[in-house]
Amino acid sequence: GAVVSQHPSRVICKSGTSVKIECRSLDFQATTMFWYRQFPKQSLMLMATSNEGSKATYEQGVEKDKFLINHASLTLSTLTVTSAHPEDSSFYICSATPIQGALETQYFGPGTRLLVL
Amino acid sequence: DAKTTQPTSMDCAEGRAANLPCNHSTISGNEYVYWYRQIHSQGPQYIIHGLKNNETNEMASLIITEDRKSSTLILPHATLRDTAVYYCIVRIIQGAQKLVFGQGTRLTINP
Numbered sequence: 001g002a003v004v005s006q007h008p009s010r011v012i013c014k015s016g017t018s019v020k021i022e023c024r025s026l027d028f029q030a031t032t033m034f035w036y037r038q039f040p041k042q043s044l045m046l047m048a049t050s051n052e053g054s055k056a057t058y059e060q061g062v063e064k065d066k067f068l069i070n071h072a073s074l075t076l077s078t079l080t081v082t083s084a085h086p087e088d089s090s091f092y093i094c095s096a097t098p099i100q101g102a103l104e105t106q107y108f109g110p111g112t113r114l115l116v117l
Numbered sequence: 118d119a120k121t122t123q124p125t126s127m128d129c130a131e132g133r134a135a136n137l138p139c140n141h142s143t144i145s146g147n148e149y150v151y152w153y154r155q156i157h158s159q160g161p162q163y164i165i166h167g168l169k170n171n172e173t174n175e176m177a178s179l180i181i182t183e184d185r186k187s188s189t190l191i192l193p194h195a196t197l198r199d200t201a202v203y204y205c206i207v208r209i210i211q212g213a214q215k216l217v218f219g220q221g222t223r224l225t226i227n228p
Contacts, residue, residue, distance in 0.1 A: 004160075034215060043204075044161065044218040093160045097214055106216060108153075108160035 003027055004096050006109035013084055014117055020080045021112045023094030029074035030096035034106065035067075038091040050077040074099070084116045121205045126223040135192040137222050139205030142186040147209050150181060151216070152190045154201040161204065161218075164190065195226045 003026040036044040056069035068080040095106040122140040129135040151166040178191040204221040
């Protein structure tokens with residue numbers, strides 16, 4: 001149980017285009033999902049907290065107009081990188097916490113590798 | 118959330134126990150100790166967590182000192198697949214629930 005999926009697993013896009021990444025909790029419901037970014041040889045950095053039915057909370061230094069987050073249901077959150085540039089190339093990872101059961105544990109998706117040319 | 122300190126890297130022989138230390142000297146009474154690991158190019162995987170008692174599950178054991186200022190994650194019989202970056206995180210159960218990752222320990226299991 002407690003499986004989180006991400007789609008796509010990897011994407012290559014041209015500079016200036018927008019990319020949407022989906023995060024789904026497959027066997028549990030999650031009112032809160034988190035989005036992280038990880039550059040090579042670095043640790044995970046939290047970008048934003050996504051709450052179902054409300055606006056996301058962004059960490060300091062993360063542009064909310066560039067990284068659009070939509071949490072439309074208890075099993076789906078999406079991250080859209082708008083007008084992507086090469087410096088946005090990174091490994092994007094989501095996580096979710098079940099609303100029932102193991103409330104204290106976050107489960108992570110497999111990540112999405114974005115390459116902007 | 119309290120800051121944690123972990124060694125940058127460690128090596129362990131396959132089949133031996135891997136003991137990963139973590140210092141969290143500023144931990145407060147309502148903060149838990151969590152361990153996650155990240156295998157290369159994958160999302161982090163939850164391992165174990167605890168408050169003050171030692172904990173054991175199918176993956177590992179967590180030993181927390183009596184003063185809670187440090188802990189050790191034990192992988193009893195390390196395999197090559199345990200090669201990963203191991204993150205020790207302390208956080209409260211309630212609240213924002215966000216996890217703040219440090220640099221972790223890069224554990225290499227050698228054949």
